[in-house]
Amino acid sequence: MNAFIDIAAPGISELKPYTPGKPISELERELGISQSIKLASNENPLGTSPKVSEAIQSAIPELARYPDGGGFELRQALAEKHRIDPACITLGNGSNDVLDMVARVFLAPGGESLFSQYAFAVYPISSQAVGANLVIAPAKEFAHDLQAMRERVTAKTRVVWIANPNNPTGTWVGKEALYTFINDLPAQVIVVLDEAYTEYVDQNDYPDGSQWLSEFPNLIVTRTFSKAYGLASLRMGYALSHPDIADLLNRVRQPFNVNTLAQVGALAALQDPSFIERSVEVNRVGMAQLMAGMEKLGLNYIPSVGNFLTVDFARNAGPIDQTLLQLGCITRPLANYAMPNHLRFTIGLEAENTRLLESLQKVLVE
Ligand SMILES: *Cc1c(COP(=O)(O)O)cnc(C)c1O
Numbered sequence: 001m002n003a004f005i006d007i008a009a010p011g012i013s014e015l016k017p018y019t020p021g022k023p024i025s026e027l028e029r030e031l032g033i034s035q036s037i038k039l040a041s042n043e044n045p046l047g048t049s050p051k052v053s054e055a056i057q058s059a060i061p062e063l064a065r066y067p068d069g070g071g072f073e074l075r076q077a078l079a080e081k082h083r084i085d086p087a088c089i090t091l092g093n094g095s096n097d098v099l100d101m102v103a104r105v106f107l108a109p110g111g112e113s114l115f116s117q118y119a120f121a122v123y124p125i126s127s128q129a130v131g132a133n134l135v136i137a138p139a140k141e142f143a144h145d146l147q148a149m150r151e152r153v154t155a156k157t158r159v160v161w162i163a164n165p166n167n168p169t170g171t172w173v174g175k176e177a178l179y180t181f182i183n184d185l186p187a188q189v190i191v192v193l194d195e196a197y198t199e200y201v202d203q204n205d206y207p208d209g210s211q212w213l214s215e216f217p218n219l220i221v222t223r224t225f226s227k228a229y230g231l232a233s234l235r236m237g238y239a240l241s242h243p244d245i246a247d248l249l250n251r252v253r254q255p256f257n258v259n260t261l262a263q264v265g266a267l268a269a270l271q272d273p274s275f276i277e278r279s280v281e282v283n284r285v286g287m288a289q290l291m292a293g294m295e296k297l298g299l300n301y302i303p304s305v306g307n308f309l310t311v312d313f314a315r316n317a318g319p320i321d322q323t324l325l326q327l328g329c330i331t332r333p334l335a336n337y338a339m340p341n342h343l344r345f346t347i348g349l350e351a352e353n354t355r356l357l358e359s360l361q362k363v364l365v366e
Contacts, residue, residue, distance in 0.1 A: 015125065159192060
């Protein structure tokens with residue numbers, strides 16, 4: 001029992017902290033092993049563009065200065081990329097920061113925050129922290145069921161969150177269904193379209209939410225540099241929205257939320273599209289390798305368009321996760337998503353995928 005729970009703000013007492021993937025250093029310290037692999041946090045196995053490292057090196061003399069709180073150059077570059085006014089862009093310390101700003105601006109006790117079963121864990125955390133009521137629509141075969149979500153929109157609904165594709169399931173919603181869903185919502189309901197994995201998706205019917213911003217002033221699209229851009233440690237993400245929404249987000253944004261190295265690094269990353277192309281290709285090949293490997297092991301998985309594959313072990317996967325750790329493979333258990341039989345595997349380099357599959361083979365014959 002926490003001694004201060006009674007004086008914490010409403011919502012905090014029921015809050016469970018986000019469970020991150022175990023860092024490699026922690027596993028190796030605990031087990032006294034080396035050369036382990038981490039396929040737990042959907043990071044880019046290629047690392048980072050060399051252009052980013054160069055840019056960060058050259059910014060080191062600036063470390064004593066506060067960052068540009070307005071992120072002028074980066075917002076300018078993002079505005080060009082998305083062909084949008086810079087006033088529509090809100091920078092975040094990771095897109096997580098932006099999601100949190102949305103919750104603080106639009107959610108309060110009595111308001112409803114609507115998302116799908118198995119949706120990204122940050123939506124309930126950010127919503128509950130500000131005392132909103134959580135409304136969870138049942139998923140259909142682990143994917144968002146937009147009709148079930150629509151049925152749960154009430155006069156109290158303030159924010160609807162949709163990850164497309166979703167983490168941890170890798171499922172996605174198509175253009176027409178999503179357009180109809182948003183078009184059908186009352187204009188005062190905010191829709192957050194979280195496109196953290198958009199670079200990886202190769203489907204004709206996959207929507208680019210940024211194209212709909214002028215049509216839907218209640219739409220917020222979020223993007224991140226943590227996944228395909230390979231900059232998870234820098235913490236850099238952003239929202240695209242109507243300028244009036246950006247204005248509100250800006251009111252709660254911490255003045256220097258995006259540090260100089262993150263701004264400089266992201267700017268350089270935008271100038272190296274070939275790195276994204278290579279990352280997407282490595283992911284395409286690795287996804288095929290993991291899917292084939294899982295099939296060979298007789299394991300079912302949820303078809304994924306992201307950079308990860310979520311596998312069903314048809315029994316409690318906790319002990320499997322533990323044995324994989326002993327073998328030096330860090331993957332992601334999903335018990336906190338009420339998916340105790342599943343593990344989520346980030347697509348790695350070919351050798352990492354091979355090592356995972358060989359380790360799984362060992363685990364399963366034991
Ligand atoms: C990884 C992820 C993010 C990105 O988080 P950052 O704070 O930008 O690192 C956002 N949404 C989803 C669904 C994710 O999986």
